Amino acid sequence: MKPVDVLIIGAGATGAAAAWNLSESGLSILCLEQGERMEPTAYPATHADWETVRLKDFAVSPNVRQLAADYPINDADSAIAIANFNAVGGSTILYSAHFPRFHPSDFKTKTLDGVGDDWPIDYKTLEPFFAINDRMMNVAGLAGDPAYPPVDNLLPPVPMGKMGETLGKGFNKLGWHWWPSYSAIATRRTGTRDKCINLGPCNTGCAQSAKSSVDVTYWPVALRNGVQLRTRCRVREITTDGRDRATGAIYYDADGREHRQEAKIVIVACNGVGTPRLLLNSRSESFPDGLANRSGMVGRHLMLHPLGYVEGVFTEQMHSYRGPQGCCILGQEFYESDPARGYMRGYTMHVLRGPWPAEAAVSGVLRREIPWGEGHHEAFAARFGKIASMAIICEDLPEPENRVTLDPALRDAHGIPAPKIAYRLGENSKRMLAHGLKQGRALMTAAGAVKTFAFGPVRHTGWHLMGTTRMGRDPRNSVVNEFGEAHEVRGLYVVDSSVFTTSGGVNPVSTMQAVALYVSDHIKKNLRERLN
């Protein structure tokens, strides 16, 4: 294989952003991705029985899908099961595109609140990259949100619908913050992309290509600019020169043949489970415990956003299932710390669209709200289209014993050791979650719900994978420096959310893509030094 200047491992949210950002610099860039390119006509939304079609190949858990691109994950010891998707586009293929940024305080939790650790960078550092990313990802929303520093140049917000409006009135009754969701969804035609037509099941892939997965945003431009993308290529390990410098990777191609790819710079973008797994599997004489892991920090401080679920049933027909599944409105009344609540940091109240018919029936039966036999139809009619749903996204504090290691026995199809997850909720998270569930029910009641339901943590929601190659100035308790380069390995960068020092209380994609742009920008600005 011909050597390249830059090797990017992973074609998901951050790999794509880094590839695009570097693609105009004249460098030779290759991205290796273990998954395939997706075909929107194959997404479940093109089927009338999409609620069933989604259950296998578009399931959130790789352990259920077991597609060729997937690797098994042992998450039996985790309170939250890991979710991901392996393809060009990565987890953005299935994400809901809910796209709020971190708050400024999320970067300084130790200084401000005495918990967690401070990032070596801050909101201001990332602000220009947030703006670039919002433009590339066609972010919709509404300017003027008092919960954030100014955010401009947004496309029109996604429609609230009757349900969103009803909950908005509930928020107002309580005097709580709420705002239209920041959504990476093209709400008007932009360039070659058609606008959103409210298909609904965004989290099974967007057949309209209006949802901004990176295969339809960053990748088309990066490829036009000359980036090479090889799919169905699984990287086994990253190589070094024996003097702590990254030199490339060894990978298996689509036919299972092994290749060695040399590169001057290696950028890892494999998510908060895949990245530590790759580093831990890249052992050598110089790094017997895994690449860049002399500190023992690789894989540690896993943060997952414990998620609560709140539901309200209303008497009015709201057609609540209509609209982008995970984008409607959000509330951040309880985002910033208030010690009087009994915990530090906070959460986002992320309003979701209601369930479609099959899901409404299944969940109603499971919760014994809908009986079998007599009364079934009446009970279904009392719920369908009348349910408002909300996720409580709780900030997770970094704890070193929450971690990703290598499973001693489990392997993927290429024989590469699989990741093992050890994760439990901390006391702060438990108190925060309890508060969020209680406030969520209060909101539903204030909005007029006649019945409410809440529980958490919801197990199959481990999408937000953070902290496992954390960013910091001290090599003893971090893996990468303030520019995303590994302390212990020159030329090795990480750009995904495994570099997060804190987790914030919002979906991580906006912030992690801003970080990827910032890191790749640093590489661009210091090209001569980086390449030599």
Added chain:
Amino acid sequence: MDTPLLNPTQAELLSLMLETLIPAAPQRGLPSGAKVRFAEFAATKGILPKVVIAVDAIGTLARERHSVEFGALEPAARLALLTDRNQPNAMAIAEMQTYLLHCYYQNPIVVSAIGMEPKAPFPEGYQVEEGDLLLLEPVFLRGKLYRDV
């Protein structure tokens, strides 16, 4: 000649099970669970073997507990067997029930009767009200919520 999905006894028992779980509601335009071609649905989704396990288990349970065939039981007794979570094959029966709900609530007649159009979401999509953004005024007027650093 096509191989039948179930033998006649199993087919009859399954029909009665489905009808017991989801009775018809003619006033709502809704068929019973026996009228949505569930066996075919189960076959296409690859779960017909589990359905057969469930059917045979229910037949056996009726004979063991009540000394009669399932069809000879009163509706309440039939439902009690179908919803008993402590029986040996409860998991297979529960899985069958979940797929029944999927089959039923995506059947075109049912979808129309509950007020939706029987179609794939793509390519037409749906209309959603924009909502009144003026409701945000009190939030906007509260002023800054985030902490500067």
